[in-house]
Amino acid sequence: MNPAINVGAAPLATPWFFYGLAAAAVVSGLLVITRRNAVHSALALIVTLLSVAGLYLMLYAPFVAGVQIIVYAGGIMVLFLFVIMLVNIERVAKERQFNRIWPVGLLASCALFALFVGAFIKGKSVLPQRMIQLPEAMNTQAIGGALYGEAGRMGLYTFAFEIASLLLLVAILGAVIMTKKKI
Amino acid sequence: MMQSFMSYLGSTVPPGNAGNQLWALIYVLIIFVAVSLTVMWLINWVERKALAHFQVRLGPMRVGPHGLLQPFADALKLMLKEDIIPDQADKAVFWFAPVIGLLASFTVYIVIPFGPSQAVSDMNIGILFMLGVSSLGVLGIVTAGWASNSHYPLMGALRSSAQMVSYEVAMGLAVVSAILMTSLNSTGTGTLSMIGIVEAQQQQGVWFLFKFFPLGVIAFVIFAIAMVAETNRAPFDLAEAESELTAGFHTEYSGLRWSLFMLAEYAAMMAVSSIAVTLWLGGWLRPFPNLLHGPAWEFIFSLFPGLSFAAFAAIAFIGTVRMPSDSFFKVQRIGLGIFGLTLAFTALLLLVIAFVGRGDDVNIAGRLREGIDYVFWFLLKVAIFMYLFFWYRATWPRYRFDQLMKIGWKVMLPISLGALIATAIVGVLVK
Numbered sequence: 169m170n171p172a173i174n175v176g177a178a179p180l181a182t183p184w185f186f187y188g189l190a191a192a193a194v195v196s197g198l199l200v201i202t203r204r205n206a207v208h209s210a211l212a213l214i215v216t217l218l219s220v221a222g223l224y225l226m227l228y229a230p231f232v233a234g235v236q237i238i239v240y241a242g243g244i245m246v247l248f249l250f251v252i253m254l255v256n257i258e259r260v261a262k263e264r265q266f267n268r269i270w271p272v273g274l275l276a277s278c279a280l281f282a283l284f285v286g287a288f289i290k291g292k293s294v295l296p297q298r299m300i301q302l303p304e305a306m307n308t309q310a311i312g313g314a315l316y317g318e319a320g321r322m323g324l325y326t327f328a329f330e331i332a333s334l335l336l337l338v339a340i341l342g343a344v345i346m347t348k349k350k351i
Numbered sequence: 352m353m354q355s356f357m358s359y360l361g362s363t364v365p366p367g368n369a370g371n372q373l374w375a376l377i378y379v380l381i382i383f384v385a386v387s388l389t390v391m392w393l394i395n396w397v398e399r400k401a402l403a404h405f406q407v408r409l410g411p412m413r414v415g416p417h418g419l420l421q422p423f424a425d426a427l428k429l430m431l432k433e434d435i436i437p438d439q440a441d442k443a444v445f446w447f448a449p450v451i452g453l454l455a456s457f458t459v460y461i462v463i464p465f466g467p468s469q470a471v472s473d474m475n476i477g478i479l480f481m482l483g484v485s486s487l488g489v490l491g492i493v494t495a496g497w498a499s500n501s502h503y504p505l506m507g508a509l510r511s512s513a514q515m516v517s518y519e520v521a522m523g524l525a526v527v528s529a530i531l532m533t534s535l536n537s538t539g540t541g542t543l544s545m546i547g548i549v550e551a552q553q554q555q556g557v558w559f560l561f562k563f564f565p566l567g568v569i570a571f572v573i574f575a576i577a578m579v580a581e582t583n584r585a586p587f588d589l590a591e592a593e594s595e596l597t598a599g600f601h602t603e604y605s606g607l608r609w610s611l612f613m614l615a616e617y618a619a620m621m622a623v624s625s626i627a628v629t630l631w632l633g634g635w636l637r638p639f640p641n642l643l644h645g646p647a648w649e650f651i652f653s654l655f656p657g658l659s660f661a662a663f664a665a666i667a668f669i670g671t672v673r674m675p676s677d678s679f680f681k682v683q684r685i686g687l688g689i690f691g692l693t694l695a696f697t698a699l700l701l702l703v704i705a706f707v708g709r710g711d712d713v714n715i716a717g718r719l720r721e722g723i724d725y726v727f728w729f730l731l732k733v734a735i736f737m738y739l740f741f742w743y744r745a746t747w748p749r750y751r752f753d754q755l756m757k758i759g760w761k762v763m764l765p766i767s768l769g770a771l772i773a774t775a776i777v778g779v780l781v782k
Contacts, residue, residue, distance in 0.1 A: 230474060
């Protein structure tokens with residue numbers, strides 16, 4: 169059904185795309201945690217999410233990129249903004265930060281950074297050198313097969329997927345019960 | 352360069368898939384200019400005229416014959432107007448908000464299939480990309496309402512975000528039931544690609560609107576209602592309800608920035624209309640492509656673009672003849688005559704292409720004829736939807752906010768969910 173994709177042509181996604189997207193993700197990620205104005209932080213977070221979606225596209229995972237845009241940038245962030253917009257920005261900007269959670273955050277990010285450095289140095293011997301590159305058209309189908317199963321067999325992640333949906337259902341019910349005392 | 356320029360004429364896939372950057376760029380430019388011009392001039396004029404006639408008014412009559420140049424006068428006025436940024440506004444966000452809306456509504460045109468090779472690119476996740484990027488448009492409205500730092504815009508932004516998030520659910524479910532229908536082929540694998548969806552309708556020999564009657568119609572109607580709510584148009588235009596919120600989220604905007612919002616809104620209307628056309632109305636397919644095929648029928652249907660332009664030219668000429676003979680109308684009469692002549696020349700050109708390129712899909716004339724046919728049928732279907740938008744606006748009173756939420760969650764969501772489940776069951780049974 170899909171017209172043949174010109175495999176021989178040079179890929180359009182050059183390393184420069186990666187550098188650009190990665191820089192956008194890092195810079196906007198820094199803006200998220202340094203802005204005092206919560207709405208500015210939320211907008212910077214949207215830029216981060218979109219550039220990560222671009223990175224997914226470069227990894228030949230268009231479905232994940234599309235879902236990232238729909239669910240995070242288009243859905244969750246709109247709800248975030250919906251709530252943040254009602255906050256009195258001027259008062260919040262003057263208020264001092266009262267939680268003392270930053271040492272934990274620092275520790276966690278140092279650990280993550282160490283992991284990345286380790287993967288960069290020793291990755292070649294630990295991780296497989298090359299993944300099998302599926303043609304782009306197969307990506308969505310492969311995800312469908314893994315999540316829901318193919319040809320009457322259960323997929324690799326069908327069970328985990330269903331459990332996750334049950335978890336979300338519990339969360340939704342919890343939210344409804346907490347807001348409505350009488351149903 | 353020249354070779355790359357000519358090479359595309361023989362290609363059967365969109366330039367984005369063939370890796371043809373030059374043609375992809377040309378397509379992007381054509382689409383950008385064409386959409387902006389259509390929205391600014393044609394749709395603006397038709398909407399004002401149509402609304403006026405619905406209300407037994409004349410509409411714009413002064414600038415150009417029958418007000419044909421009124422949109423240009425308005426555009427000039429908006430450009431010359433003072434651009435006011437409120438003192439207490441968040442300047443950067445206020446400045447950027449209309450751009451977000453504009454970017455979101457123009458980016459989706461990348462995947463809209465005007466023909467099997469008349470698209471910028473055919474993404475594997477086409478429909479997902481379209482829904483995702485067009486849902487980013489709400490960010491423009493929300494940030495505009497917040498950055499204005501004023502009560503009415505904030506109320507408008509809150510309403511709009513709540514409305515869009517709730518109607519997206521029903522819309523998504525309706526889309527999924529159409530995508531399910533693409534998987535009813537020998538391999539059992541559907542597709543999300545916009546071009547693939549239209550090709551599936553051609554293979555199955557039926558528009559998805561009429562598939563599994565009435566399930567296709569139900570999903571289509573749900574989508575048609577949800578898309579009006581998604582684009583904030585009447586009767587769901589609560590975000591800019593002028594009787595309650597002055598102008599809603601764009602109360603504080605003026606001049607060029609305000610016109611960017613309008614441009615984004617109308618471009619988004621055309622984009623969602625083309626989603627509906629692609630999913631349910633067979634995209635670029637002409638009526639009965641499988642039933643009435645063969646060179647003779649092919650030729651008859653390829654005359655349609657030229658004949659419709661000829662009809663427009665005839666209307667313009669009738670208007671020229673009926674213009675009052677007073678010397679006051681002399682300039683207007685000449686103007687309308689020139690407009691009619693331009694239309695007639697376009698009609699002649701299209702008819703010549705249809706005649707020269709008949710029964711041929713290899714040479715330049717044949718390829719051109721094919722392309723014109725595809726784009727014509729696609730745009731005709733989109734134009735019907737655009738007219739429906741104006742018709743709704745003239746006909747229905749605005750909903751109250753609680754009614755809007757009630758319809759979204761308690762009526763449309765269950766119906767679309769039911770249609771989706773029924774489509775899945777019927778699809779399995781048919782197999």
